[in-house]
Amino acid sequence: MSQLFMPLSQDNYELSLQGPQSPATQLQPQPEFLFAAATSQVSHLADVLTLISAIDRHALMIISQYGITFFLEYNHILNAQVSVDASLFSAFEYHWLGADLDGNFSENVPKNVQLGIDVHRLTDAFAAAAATVVPRLKKAASAAGVDTVLCYIKYRGDGFPLVVEFEDRLMSEQIEFSTFHLDIDFPYGDENPELQSQPDHSLTIDHSRLQFEVILQSDILANMLQDLQNLNTEDLFVFVSNKRGVSGPNHVNFVSKGAIGYLKLIFPSARTMLQKLEIYKDSEGEPVQTTDSILSTLGFLPFIRVFRAVKLLSKCKIMKDFNGVFLIQLLCRNTAAKSYPGTLIAFNMLEKSEIGGTGQTVDIDIDSLFDDQVYQVREYNDNPHEGATASREVQENQVFDSNEPFSYAAFRRRPSNSESESKRSRMEGETGATGSTETPLFL
Known part of the structure; x- marks a missing residue:
């Protein structure tokens, strides 16, 4: 019986090497790189991936000995970078097969691995795993203890999928995400993103x-x-x-x-x-x-x-x-x-x-x-006789007569220097009768 379907999990690849190899099996890529990480902070990773999912669907995932970095770009005018430090993971293994036992790399071995992923699918997976903890937290008082969702991330290099496994007390789920080449230039090259200086042609802050x-x-x-x-x-x-x-x-x-x-x-x-x-x-x-x-x-x-x-x-x-x-x-x-x-x-x-x-x-x-x-704070001199302070009416006159940009002050009524004789006499009569000037409600 011919092998119609290839095994989904690359973990079965080692088992297939023990038996007779079919021509299709011989064409599979040989792993040159091994990466494995484990963490219980699933909710934190779900929040971080959700924050950058609005930039673009495809992201560049960079794996190095310092941690995991996600880099996205939108129309060459906006990019987003998320740096997850290796200390977030309880276990973090980063190993090239060309490195020695001390982890020292040769000159021909790159210092990081870059792969393209669908960040929307990855975000949905972490969000679904994080959501399973929420109903249990509400019943934590009656339950014996709060369950913890563990996450395992594995990758073996070019030609292999990104394997993410979620495990709790009840079940274990393993998901394989397709990886591909993404034509995006990572502005930090092959070094530590926190230490390397930014090139002039990249969209990064100087x-x-x-x-x-x-x-x-x-x-x-x-x-x-x-x-x-x-x-x-x-x-x-x-x-x-x-x-x-x-x-x-x-x-x-x-x-x-x-x-x-x-x-x-x-x-x-x-x-x-x-x-x-x-x-x-x-x-x-x-x-x-x-x-x-x-x-x-x-x-x-x-x-x-x-x-x-x-x-x-x-x-x-x-x-x-x-x-x-x-x-x-x-x-x-x-x-x-x-x-x-x-x-x-x-x-x-x-x-x-x-x-x-x-x-x-x-x-x-x-x-x-x-x-x-339009309204500015004036600094008064110590000696009041050295300079006279202009009144508010003079300031308003200056606003109307100057070439300042249009503002709400232009809607104010221009103060008049001359008043009508009838109005002045009426105001004087009211002052003489009552001893104080009556302020009208409406001007």
């Missing part, structure tokens, strides 16, 4: 040429992104400034441009919500802190793809370099594993270039369209 760095609360940013999405935002302007204004020295504003016009959302500047804001200038290849304002233009369609990740995490770091690369960095901590430092998630995106611009400049200052730029 830390040596930072333009600004902001750390803020993710839950507030998620609420703002939800409002911007409901308004059908087309372009998003991010205004960052450390100049002292009406509300304080630090400002992070999100300006939406859509079918209804412009809408400005002001991020709270309290220290607990806006923890860090630093702006740099390029000085001989090294960033130096300065006081300035920066306006960045982003397409909202790729930007909203990070909404799911921002919504589930607590803190968010936003950075931008002088090359126009915008970075959103998130740290996903695992409460079940106290010693685990956390899974790092990074979203790199390109700034949107205006027509006729250079990609870094915008022809109009969007932030100055609103009233908070």
Whole structure:
């Protein structure tokens, strides 16, 4: 009887070598690489994979001695990188057959393995396995103990599937995911992603040429992104400034441009919500802190793809370099594993270039369209006779007569220098009769 179906599991491949080999069996690839990992943190991996599944369906999976990295790209203007450290796994075996007993690699052996996977199918598998623990946790008081779902991940190199096995007290499930070649250049090459410097042509942040760095609360940013999405935002302007204004020295504003016009959302500047804001200038290849304002233009369609990740995490770091690369960095901590430092998630995106611009400049200052730029804080001199302070009426006259951008102040009635004789006499008569001027309800 001919072998009509090939064995599904590659674990049976070793057993088939003991007996007579068929021509189909001889054509199977020989394993040159062995990887195996085990962990009980299935819910954490399910959350991490869910955060990046909105970027693209296909992902590049990089396995190295430092851990597992997932890299996705969207239209060459947005990429996402998730770095899962090896300390999350209770057992982590990474071994090339060409390496010696000490784990030292030869010059011809690569330092990592890259394979293409369907991240949507992988996410569904981990989400289904994590969901089986939830009903048992609700009955933990009556049960003898809470069951733990164990996960085993195995891979043997090119030509072999990615094997993921879930096991608990009741059953064991093994799933094989097809692997393929994915034409995506991993910007960190064959070295440790945390140590290698980024090349200039890749879509990664250049830390040596930072333009600004902001750390803020993710839950507030998620609420703002939800409002911007409901308004059908087309372009998003991010205004960052450390100049002292009406509300304080630090400002992070999100300006939406859509079918209804412009809408400005002001991020709270309290220290607990806006923890860090630093702006740099390029000085001989090294960033130096300065006081300035920066306006960045982003397409909202790729930007909203990070909404799911921002919504589930607590803190968010936003950075931008002088090359126009915008970075959103998130740290996903695992409460079940106290010693685990956390899974790092990074979203790199390109700034949107205006027509006729250079990609870094915008022809109009969007932030100055609103009233908070019309009213400014005045610094009074110690000697009041050195300079007279203009009244509010004079300031309003200056707003109307200047060429400032259009604002709500233009709707105010221009103050009149001359009053009618009838109105002045009527007001004087009322003052003489009652001793005080009656303020009318409606002007």
